[in-house]
Amino acid sequence: DIVVTQSTDSLAVSLGERATINCKSSQSVLHISANKNALAWYQHKAGQPPRLLFYWASSREVGVPDRFSSSGSGTDFTLTITSLQAEDVATYYCFQYYSIPWTFGPGTKVEIK
Amino acid sequence: ELELVESGGGLVQPGGSLRLSCAASGFGFSNYWMHWVRQVPGKGLQWVSRIRGDGVATDYADSVKGRFTISRDNINNMVYLQMNSLRVEDTAIYYCVRLLNADYWGQGTLVTVSS
Numbered sequence: 001d002i003v004v005t006q007s008t009d010s011l012a013v014s015l016g017e018r019a020t021i022n023c024k025s026s027q028s029v030l031h032i033s034a035n036k037n038a039l040a041w042y043q044h045k046a047g048q049p050p051r052l053l054f055y056w057a058s059s060r061e062v063g064v065p066d067r068f069s070s071s072g073s074g075t076d077f078t079l080t081i082t083s084l085q086a087e088d089v090a091t092y093y094c095f096q097y098y099s100i101p102w103t104f105g106p107g108t109k110v111e112i113k
Numbered sequence: 114e115l116e117l118v119e120s121g122g123g124l125v126q127p128g129g130s131l132r133l134s135c136a137a138s139g140f141g142f143s144n145y146w147m148h149w150v151r152q153v154p155g156k157g158l159q160w161v162s163r164i165r166g167d168g169v170a171t172d173y174a175d176s177v178k179g180r181f182t183i184s185r186d187n188i189n190n191m192v193y194l195q196m197n198s199l200r201v202e203d204t205a206i207y208y209c210v211r212l213l214n215a216d217y218w219g220q221g222t223l224v225t226v227s228s
Contacts, residue, residue, distance in 0.1 A: 049219065049221060052213070095160075104157060104158040104159060
């Protein structure tokens with residue numbers, strides 16, 4: 001099974017500052033033939049279902065603000081919030097769908113400093 | 114309007130069974146893989162199972178394989194998760210999800226396994 005890890009359990013960032021979340025998979029999630037990484041990012045706020053932010057590592061879901069960006073390939077990925085807003089307080093999960101069983105990272109809780 | 118509505122959660126003793134249902138509406142249901150994802154309260158997300166649009170292909174997380182069975186009814190636009198031999202660690206909010214492909218989640222149903 002592919003194990004997905006995230007570099008930190010929690011992160012406290014000042015409003016307007018940058019938040020960076022790192023994600024690592026235990027093996028590459030790159031589909032070589034399609035040249036696409038089977039990696040997604042979800043935002044999860046308390047009391048709500050999770051919200052997809054990015055899929056194929058860097059394709060932005062409709063409606064996601066452009067202060068969110070995603071990059072990476074192979075085994076290492078990064079989600080960046082360039083200017084943190086109060087409504088961005090949530091837990092962020094990376095998620096690999098390269099091979100069954102699909103697996104989520106443990107989550108990174110983003111809070112306001 | 115697209116909707117996924119889960120039901121069937123509740124309190125069950127260890128070793129017991131429960132069947133979750135998910136009613137789908139507002140989209141071409143039989144064209145989509147459907148998934149169950151769970152969240153242990155206060156902890157992370159775990160992908161549980163998926164079923165192909167025709168109902169023939171299914172997959173499971175290792176932790177539920179052999180105990181849970183996913184199925185669907187494309188006439189009535191329903192997805193089911195039959196959960197047997199339930200364990201305390203199966204306690205979670207269970208979400209019915211149209212994952213990734215025009216991603217959409219239900220509101221979830223709480224399953225509590227406790228004596």
